Amino acid sequence: MIRHIVFFSARDKDNVEAIVSGLWKLGEIPHSTVFEVMKNTKTDPISDEIDVVVYAEFKDAEALAAYKAHPTYAATTALVRPMRELRISADVVSTL
Template sequence: MIRHIVLFRARRPDDVEAIRSGLDRLREIPDAAHLEVALNGRQDAWSSEIDVVVYGEFRDAAALEAYKAHPLYHEAIRLVRPLRDLRIAADYQAPTD
């Protein structure tokens, strides 16, 4: 399983909800085994620069690529890109027990 984590910071505080809402459409893409879009609940000095978190689980690299190729993914990018100041993404293979 591949875990996909993306962190976003809004250009302006007023844009945070629009970013969350735009990214929430990603949950409609069927290729993710699990997908969450949430506001950052941690508000300390080290994490206040992140506003929205996307967390996804994909069965394999092909499922992640299919997710990124989906039209809703491209629509979310089109909506969110002008509102964000920062985007950090990481994908990693989940350990198997």
């Protein structure tokens, strides 16, 4: 299983809800087994840069590649990219 975690910061904090709404469209792509979009609670006293987190799980690398190749992925990226400042992505393999 691959856990795909992506952190976003909004260029303008007024766009956080639009980013969340836009990113939820990625959940329509059929290749993930788990898909969530969450606003960061910002309870960590050291770091508050991250506004939105995407968490998804994929059966394998092929499923993740198919997800990223889906037309909805490209359309969502085009929608969200102008509103975001920072995007950090991590893909981790889990044996659990």
